[in-house]
């Protein structure tokens with residue numbers, strides 16, 4: 228054990244030594260980067276900015292390339308910080324935050340005050356503190372910057388070849404935090420058996436948010452034939468403005484407990500237009516929530532406000548609206564029952580049992 232500890236301590240010393248050498252090299256590179264930015268070489272080579280040239284040729288991200296130039300431009304104004312880095316009291320990452328702050332605050336830059344904070348904080352925390360500092364010395368331009376970030380937030384939605392939705396974009400920090408605040412709780416694992424990776428859970432959370440957000444049931448308008456609703460073999464898919472034809476299984480789930488505006492067709496004639504009356508509302512919903520409290524799938528505790536009232540026997544197949552025929556299921560588990568091929572049944576003694584699909588085509592429900 229003693230042997231191992233001393234070996235660990237030796238590695239730790241070595242790591243800190245190498246990191247300090249790297250920090251020193253980064254400072255050297257930064258000085259060169261700032262000088263390089265003054266030349267025309269990057270432009271002669273067809274780059275739009277010196278950052279672009281460095282990013283591409285030095286294999287760095289845009290932020291890191293920008294940090295290098297910033298430090299190179301400002302190192303003379305923060306000599307005490309450079310000395311602190313050389314002494315190993317702060318790292319190059321602190322220096323980068325310091326340089327960015329110097330640029331943002333101009334003549335109000337107070338190195339001594341910031342260095343005191345940097346010595347005590349990790350680079351991440353120091354960045355956070357530097358924003359407070361910027362706000363304290365110049366609230367107006369800090370606010371203007373925030374406004375700028377909001378003005379520049381963008382979201383791109385485009386259609387993939389398979390009809391799916393491709394999403395990309397960037398949000399300002401505050402807007403981004405708001406989105407994460409809503410998505411993160413929904414993206415948590417539903418139980419220890421939940422094997423979805425984070426990306427899948429985020430995607431599921433976004434869809435859940437859109438279809439069930441805070442109890443606000445969306446109105447999906449679906450044009451469907453009765454055959455489709457009944458899942459008759461050979462029936463066409465249902466239609467919705469923004470989607471490819473929708474499978475009867477999905478329409479069945481929506482019709483189970485969702486604000487569904489349906490347009491039912493038979494032989495190309497509209498035979499029924501209207502809101503689905505099957506949404507579980509009022510006292511019946513309250514009774515269901517009081518009884519179940521959360522998703523009733525084994526091990527899942529997603530709260531009632533995020534659940535649908537699933538009909539054990541669907542109304543299309545003669546099931547009634549009584550509470551005995553209903554059970555709370557979260558978005559994912561409701562999906563598993565309708566589209567995913569799982570079954571949820573009540574045993575004779577009133578317990579709920581989930582049965583995995585016996586035949587799985589392609590990918591399983593996970």
Ligand SMILES: [Zn+2]
Pocket residue numbers: 479480483484536537538561564565
């Ligand atoms: Zn259902």
Ligand SMILES: [Zn+2]
Pocket residue numbers: 417522523524527528529556557558559560
């Ligand atoms: Zn669930």
